[in-house]
Amino acid sequence: MSGGQDRCHVAFQPIGPALVVGGSGQIGGWLLESLARRGLPAVGTHQTTPAPGTVPLDLGDAQSVEALLVELRPPLIFLPAGFTWVDGCERDPVRCDAANRREPIRLARLASRIVPEVRVIHFSTDYVFDGAHGPDDEEAIPNPLSEYGRAKLAAERELTELLGERLLIIRTTWVFGPERQGKNFAYQVARTLREGKPLVCPSDQISNPTYSPDLADAVVELALRSAHGLLHLAGPDRLPRCEFARRLAQGLNLDPTPIQSKPTAELGQTARRPLNGGLVSRRLSTWFPNHHPIRPLDQAVADFRATAKPPWRDPLTD
Numbered sequence: 545m546s547g548g549q550d551r552c553h554v555a556f557q558p559i560g561p562a563l564v565v566g567g568s569g570q571i572g573g574w575l576l577e578s579l580a581r582r583g584l585p586a587v588g589t590h591q592t593t594p595a596p597g598t599v600p601l602d603l604g605d606a607q608s609v610e611a612l613l614v615e616l617r618p619p620l621i622f623l624p625a626g627f628t629w630v631d632g633c634e635r636d637p638v639r640c641d642a643a644n645r646r647e648p649i650r651l652a653r654l655a656s657r658i659v660p661e662v663r664v665i666h667f668s669t670d671y672v673f674d675g676a677h678g679p680d681d682e683e684a685i686p687n688p689l690s691e692y693g694r695a696k697l698a699a700e701r702e703l704t705e706l707l708g709e710r711l712l713i714i715r716t717t718w719v720f721g722p723e724r725q726g727k728n729f730a731y732q733v734a735r736t737l738r739e740g741k742p743l744v745c746p747s748d749q750i751s752n753p754t755y756s757p758d759l760a761d762a763v764v765e766l767a768l769r770s771a772h773g774l775l776h777l778a779g780p781d782r783l784p785r786c787e788f789a790r791r792l793a794q795g796l797n798l799d800p801t802p803i804q805s806k807p808t809a810e811l812g813q814t815a816r817r818p819l820n821g822g823l824v825s826r827r828l829s830t831w832f833p834n835h836h837p838i839r840p841l842d843q844a845v846a847d848f849r850a851t852a853k854p855p856w857r858d859p860l861t862d
């Protein structure tokens with residue numbers, strides 16, 4: 545499968561199917577969409593929730609991981625899979641470490657053995673930072689406050705050691721957009737406001753809402769151009785979580801009155817969060833010199849409203 549690859553290429557040209565581990569998830573769904581739009585063959589995986597065209601894969605099952613890698617021999621692996629529930633990670637640090645560090649590392653190690661030229665795109669988070677001096681760029685020193693942040697940072701470091709220049713790490717934050725499972729913050733806001741229930745959200749957690757279709761498209765572009773190393777990729781607006789909720793309500797034409805702001809200290813969240821958080825990038829303009837690849841929040845919310853129809857969940861009717 546790799547025999548015809550022209551090693552003189554500057555840009556990386558995938559020649560087998562790309563593999564999206566976690567293709568049933570929010571970002572993975574849009575990665576598959578972006579690859580399909582470009583006519584690039586790809587296979588996605590799900591763990592618990594099948595999506596059209598995904599195959600089952602549990603990262604904890606090493607034999608199945610190896611069998612799938614041998615079958616597909618993917619030259620490019622996107623790795624958005626993980627245990628992404630931050631408070632759940634705090635309650636179950638063993639599962640958190642397995643799903644967010646140990647199992648992705650094992651997959652990368654197996655993939656390197658089976659397809660030595662494999663390139664991996666791994667997804668990480670601004671929760672590797674403590675939120676003391678945000679927004680943080682790629683040079684900022686990580687200091688995670690939570691089990692989730694610690695596992696993601698450890699995965700970044702071990703993957704870098706293993707893969708070197710065959711690795712691109714994308715740190716992102718507050719991802720929202722149309723999704724099949726309807727789990728992300730935009731759906732939570734829409735559902736709660738539609739039901740007229742109070743929506744309590746932190747007034748002092750600040751970050752960048754990031755629109756998933758744009759994020760995925762930019763990541764596929766970067767992968768095809770063989771970007772490597774560490775890149776911060778998040779939306780251009782940076783604001784408190786409550787303001788994000790209000791902008792969603794406005795864009796979805798929902799009454800924002802039930803939105804109540806409270807400081808994090810009063811919320812009793814299990815995991816500590818970075819407060820003055822968010823991401824900026826020193827490197828993004830090298831890859832996208834003429835535009836920011838993630839559209840501004842209000843445009844993204846308008847697109848969310850227009851696009852979130854089957855096969856994606858509709859936040860206004862679900």
Ligand SMILES: NC(=O)c1ccc[n+]([C@@H]2O[C@H](COP(=O)([O-])OP(=O)(O)OC[C@H]3O[C@@H](n4cnc5c(N)ncnc54)[C@H](OP(=O)(O)O)[C@@H]3O)[C@@H](O)[C@H]2O)c1
Nearest residue numbers: 566568569570571590591592593603624625626667716719
């Ligand atoms: N969403 C955000 O705001 C955000 C912010 C910063 C960073 N990130 C990072 O971006 C990545 C993707 O986030 P997301 O929002 O797309 O997450 P998501 O919607 O929760 O999707 C996670 C995906 O991983 C799969 N998965 C979970 N455990 C697995 C396991 N043990 N074996 C195989 N597959 C497994 C899930 O499959 P099933 O659903 O089928 O079970 C799903 O496809 C994560 O690495 C996360 O840390 C996300």
